[in-house]
Amino acid sequence: MSTSAQTPAPAGPATRREWLAILARTPRASMKAALDTALDGASPPEFDWLRAPDIGLAMVRGRVGGSGDAFNLGEVTVTRATLRLRVREGRAAVGIAVHMGRDKERATLAALADALLQTPAFEARMQEHLLAPLAARIAENRAQKQARAAGTKVEFFTMVRGD
Amino acid sequence: MLPDKLSSNLRGTDVAGIDLATLTPGFNDTVHDSQGVFRALLDALSRPGKIVSIDAVLPDLEQDGSTAAAHVPMAAFAALLALADYSTPVLLQHEHRGLSDALRFHTGAPLTQDHAQAVFAYLHDAGSMPPLDAFSIGDPETPENAAMLFIRVDSLDDGTPMTWRGPGIRDSHAVHISGVADSFWQERARLASQFPCGIDCYFVHGGSVIGLPRTTRVGVA
DSSP, X not given: OOSSSSOSOOSSSOOHHHHHHHHHTOOHHHHHHHHHHHHTTOOOOOEEEEEEEEEXXXXXXXXXXXXXXXXXXXXEEEEEEXXXXXXXXXXXXXXXXXXXXXXXXXXXXXXXXXXXXXXXHHHHHHIIIIIHXXXXXXXXXXXXXXXXXXXXXXXXXXXXXXX | OHHHHXXXXXXXXXXXXOOTTTOOXXXXXXXXXXXXXXXXXXXXXXXXXXXXXXXSSSOOTGGGXXXXXXXXXXXXXXXXXXXXXXXXXXXXXXXXXXXXXXXXXXXXXXXXXXXXXXXXXXXXXXXXXXXXXXXXOOOSSOGGGSOEEEEEOXXXXXXXXXXXESTTOSSOEEXXXXXXXXXXXXXXXXXXXXXTOOOEEEXXXXXXXXXXOTTOEEEEO
16 A cells, blocks of 8 residues: 555645545544534435445555565455435446455545546535545644654764864 | 455446446345355255255345346355455356446456356356356365356256266266356366366256356256
8 A cells, every 4th residue: 555655634625536535534423423413413425336345355456675576474354335316317426445454434535535526416525524634633643753753863974073 | 355345346347337226236134145156056066966045135126127137046146145246256158247347337347258257147148158168267275266157057956867976976967958068068177287276166947056166067867
């Protein structure tokens, strides 16, 4: 999983790739709270499962130093879900979620959020009230971690022996 | 079975080109519904000639935008959903977008055009079937590698009378399947000498199937 590649702090509205990355890193409680805020008391639209949440294993592969031969790092549990919003006419939005871990409800919420973000009626609200706070939370966590790591930085220098 | 399926799907199975907006949903309860369908299929093959019903487990096909899928009998769709997985290439006699998308998405099964490679085949038109020897009949040491055919027929109880005999049938059983080409029965009879190799078939109509294992001897009355 390329966790470091995309920074989830987009300047403009997030693209689908970015919001999937944000949703994948958000714990269930924050996601539920943010989704409730974004929906503003309205009940979430009805949907059908194309693939009800199920749990399985995925092999994570890695490379030493980013350039060595690929090797199997180990298996992780993965939860995936695919749902489709019920619409009366037009193309139905399909939301997907593939997450590390075994939390089916989190996958459900993320798939629903993904589908709503693709629905014009909800997109603006979702971008503002769901993605922006979640992205900020992730950026804040990252900054905190960096600050903690920076505090342990040690400057090495070599004494030059005087002639 | 699930973890295997999942990891294989994430690794490589190409799901590009599947139109999710019109995809037909699969079983409501994948585990128990597939088990129920599997059990029904097993019953059908253990009692050749008996009409076994496996309907009422799939969401209504017509309602979900996939109009063409409506023509595929529910029983065939359910059977393929329950049996196929990433290791079983499926052959469809006629191109069928709704069915092939649903199979690729829900089961991860690869679709093939090569009859010899197919583990399961869905034959929509029983009147013009490919010759049976095009399909794999297995090897004497691995007879389980034979193909399994799902043949859509016009009716399971209103056709030329036949008498079936063999394992799973006490004395004989009268079967009336309509719409299957005569050449099929001749080709099938010729395979009998190759036992344990051979081909197992299901005749499908609506939500019901009749199983015809390779051991059954068919006589036209």
